[in-house]
Amino acid sequence: MSTIEDVAKLAGLSRTTVSRVINNHPYVSEDKRKLVIEAMNQLGYVPNSSARSLRSQKTDVIALFVPRIMNPFFSQLVESMEMAAAEKGYQLIICQTRYSPEKELNYMNLLKTKQVDGVILASIQNEWKVLEPFLDYGPIVLCNEFDEQANVPSVMLDQAQGGYIATKHLLEQGHRRIAYCQGGTRSNVASHREIGFRRALLEYGIEFEERYAFRDAFSSEDGRRVFHQMMKLSAPPTAVFTGSDEVAAGIVSEAIKCGYSVPEQLAVVGFDNQAITELMEPTITTVHQPVEKMAHKALEVMVEKIRSRKYRRREVYEFPIELIVRESTVSNRLAK
Amino acid sequence: MSTIEDVAKLAGLSRTTVSRVINNHPYVSEDKRKLVIEAMNQLGYVPNSSARSLRSQKTDVIALFVPRIMNPFFSQLVESMEMAAAEKGYQLIICQTRYSPEKELNYMNLLKTKQVDGVILASIQNEWKVLEPFLDYGPIVLCNEFDEQANVPSVMLDQAQGGYIATKHLLEQGHRRIAYCQGGTRSNVASHREIGFRRALLEYGIEFEERYAFRDAFSSEDGRRVFHQMMKLSAPPTAVFTGSDEVAAGIVSEAIKCGYSVPEQLAVVGFDNQAITELMEPTITTVHQPVEKMAHKALEVMVEKIRSRKYRRREVYEFPIELIVRESTVSNRLAK
DNA sequence: CGTGTAAGTGAAATCGTTTTCATATTTGAA
DNA sequence: TTCAAATATGAAAACGATTTCACTTACACG
Structure with missing residues (x-):
């Protein structure tokens, strides 16, 4: 464990000069620089990072x-x-x-x-x-x-935009009863997505219905649960926007298992463009975040x-x- | 940005004593300890970690x-x-x-x-x-x-055990033509799994066939490709062991898409117990690693x-x- | 009453760098 | 030729902690 002092001695120079070489400071002559580099290699020297941090x-x-x-x-x-x-x-x-x-x-x-x-x-x-x-x-x-x-x-x-384009896509497909599904209310991420969701509905003159909103969905298991909750409603939604691919996958998986067809009976859009969206059958529409x-x-x-x-x-x-x-x-x- | 010196001064003590308090050394009287702690709080002092690292x-x-x-x-x-x-x-x-x-x-x-x-x-x-x-x-x-x-x-x-129990499970289901699918040949992880795979076959008196081995499968896309390669073989395998859930998911997904039924026409076992194994339809048998x-x-x-x-x-x-x-x-x- | 041990404290050395400051030499423009 | 600026180097201070060592006091024990 050699120090800068050792290098300096071996090279016959001062610590200062060695330090200059290490840090690529100007004002070091080419021959001294070579001496220093050779000494460093010979000793297998590397600067101690604690010392560096402390000083600089x-x-x-x-x-x-x-x-x-x-x-x-x-x-x-x-x-x-x-x-x-x-x-x-x-x-x-x-x-x-x-x-x-x-x-x-x-x-x-x-x-x-x-x-x-x-x-x-x-x-x-x-x-x-x-x-x-x-x-x-x-x-x-x-x-x-x-x-x-x-x-x-x-x-x-632009999370609001994310909520907006996903919802608009569903609206363009003819859906009018669209559920909103989200986890993590703490974060402003969720609230911004909801803003986008609402804006899209507004443009189509549709009112946001609280009974179509599920704000406690994080995992795929939650998705399965939400699916059943949605389907129990009178006039159940024909499409659902989710803030997570995992939740979307849970919904899709449970829907298929229960004999529903996706997207014919229920359209689902996820969020994140995770690997799983391409592996499910059917593959899942989602929002890609850069x-x-x-x-x-x-x-x-x-x-x-x-x-x-x-x-x-x-x-x-x-x-x-x-x-x-x-x-x-x-x-x-x-x-x- | 106060230092230990500042604390020492404020407390009317030496750096040494302050350091002792910080590091819970014995031999500090209760009254001095209190003085130090009060001074530290008053100054909002926290020790500088670079200095600490350098010295200790x-x-x-x-x-x-x-x-x-x-x-x-x-x-x-x-x-x-x-x-x-x-x-x-x-x-x-x-x-x-x-x-x-x-x-x-x-x-x-x-x-x-x-x-x-x-x-x-x-x-x-x-x-x-x-x-x-x-x-x-x-x-x-x-x-x-x-x-x-x-x-x-x-x-x-115990990767060998992992390969063994997964393969044995397939054998117990009656399969005799079992494909082996793995990525990352560099790692010994893969080779140990193969050892287990081979041991299971051996126990059932079945020879390992190189044509059933695919050693370049990492992603779900690779899984899709491998599925087609397998099915093109004469006497295609009726089951496949994979070293990755992603690959397994790719195989399953592609099989379903092509109208095959899983596990009736092709049984698939993955590795890792990733979330996806529970989301696919059918769900995927896999190996859980602690x-x-x-x-x-x-x-x-x-x-x-x-x-x-x-x-x-x-x-x-x-x-x-x-x-x-x-x-x-x-x-x-x-x-x- | 002496003395060895434990408890309590601080001065100064130390960790290994970078930075500052001082100084010497070389260069280039007037 | 002169002198300011640029180049090149090193001694010593600084970064902020911990550790070593020395020292004092208190206490227990024979």
């Missing part, structure tokens, strides 16, 4: 907060974010809040203790006023989240904020969302 | 190497590992090798630069002799991997190795694997 007051590490990783949406977010980070020479520390405000608050200390240069929140469990004080210790960037109060950058997807683009942008913004140190300003970056039409909303049995 | 030569950070996160098996591994780490007061840095030896080698420098206390490899892309030298800088623990050469702890699942247990054990072993500093010894911890029988191998249409 940066860690090149960013913390990413997610509720949990298994959720495919967040898997993809983490995957994309890690790649974006690697590209820029940053490491990513993963923090699973598991929907707990306490855990979230606890992880926030990474910023305070200077273990990370910044925090990207892809999930918010506390009120903003609780999180705000941490801004004294470094930048916070919201990703796929948004808070009215928060005076920080926010990189997000997660990778969002992740890259969020990381890019974070890196910029770390550099500039001006991060107490709201900036919103929004990406468009795209409908992918598959069999669960359009009957193409004839074509087969 | 540990970071309380562990690196986890995975090929990629989106793969549900690894999602679950990362999720479980993060929780285990949090429990023990460690942070997790995620490293996606994306199956690249260069990326893996590059991430290994985290150990050399002392940015992490240890590395857990849930994926190995380089020869062991390439990785071995890094042991000079800290412990390496294998998780779900194994290497003949590696003189380090290895926490794994990923969470494995992750916890791997982290536990790692923490112990960090403490003891004796980690250049092979130790193998193996967990049993379990078959979950569903509709894709057992006809229960009658029951419906």
Whole structure:
């Protein structure tokens, strides 16, 4: 475990010069540079990152907060974010809040203790006023989240548009009784989708009916349950918009099992464009979210904020969302 | 951003005493302890982790190497590992090798630069002799991997058993022409499953036929392709063992689409017990891997190795694997 | 009453870098 | 030829904690 001092001695130079070589500072002559590099190789030297961080007051590490990783949406977010980070020479520390405000608050200390240069929140469990004080210790960037109060950058997807285009698609297929199915009421993501959903109905002069709304659907099991709840209604819906492919898959799966035909008797649209939507029979119409683009942008913004140190300003970056039409909303049995 | 010095001054004590309070050392009188704690609260002080790491030569950070996160098996591994780490007061840095030896080698420098206390490899892309030298800088623990050469702890699942019980199940259902379908030949995971597969056949006096083997199936698309390749064979298999639920789902999906009935005309067994196996129609028989247990054990072993500093010894911890029988191998249409 | 041990505290060294500041040399323009 | 700017190097301070070592006081025991 050699130190910069060892390298300096072997090269017959000062620590300063070695440091300059390591950091590509100008003002090092070519011959000394070679001496240093040779000495470093000979000793197998690599700089100690704690020492570096301590002196230069940066860690090149960013913390990413997610509720949990298994959720495919967040898997993809983490995957994309890690790649974006690697590209820029940053490491990513993963923090699973598991929907707990306490855990979230606890992880926030990474910023305070200077273990990370910044925090990207892809999930918010506390009120903003609780999180705000941490801004004294470094930048916070919201990703796929948004808070009215928060005076920080926010990189997000146009969820309202997502709800809108999916619903409009169903309306165009002739449906008039459309159920609304969503989980995670906490998040503004859900509420924005509902705004889009309502806007589409409004355009067609249809009233939003609360009895068609199911706001506690997270898993495929929930989807199965919701299917039965819907079908028990008088004048059951002929189509359903869901905020999750898993829920959509549950609904489709249960419908088929019960002898219903999809989309003829019930059209279903999911959200997220997960792998499963292409595997089900019928395949499921869904809304594709450009997660990778969002992740890259969020990381890019974070890196910029770390550099500039001006991060107490709201900036919103929004990406468009795209409908992918598959069999669960359009009957193409004839074509087969 | 106050330092330990500030706290010491405010409390009218020395840095040493403050440090003792922070680290719960004995030999601090109760009244001084109170003074220190009050001063810390008043200043909102938290110790700087870079300074701590530098002096105490540990970071309380562990690196986890995975090929990629989106793969549900690894999602679950990362999720479980993060929780285990949090429990023990460690942070997790995620490293996606994306199956690249260069990326893996590059991430290994985290150990050399002392940015992490240890590395857990849930994926190995380089020869062991390439990785071995890094042991000079800290412990390496294998998780779900194994290497003949590696003189380090290895926490794994009994993959051979997995291949065995799944295959035996098919044999018990009366199948005699069973296809073998696998991706990732690099990994010993695949080869161990094949060992189990072959052992089961052997017990039934059946010869392993290479023409029934497909070793390049990773995705559901590959599954669709393999389905057609299988069915084109003379005397096509009546059952197929796959090393992945995604592939199994692809096979099932394509079979149904082409008018085949599962399991009557083709029985399919997957691997991983992913969510999708319960959503497909029919549901898919699969092999459940106790990923969470494995992750916890791997982290536990790692923490112990960090403490003891004796980690250049092979130790193998193996967990049993379990078959979950569903509709894709057992006809229960009658029951419906 | 002496003395060995435990309890309590602080000064200073230390961890391994980067940064600041000082200084020497070279270059180029007037 | 002169002198300011650019280039090149090193000594020492700084980053913020923990650890070592030395020292004092209190207490128990023979």
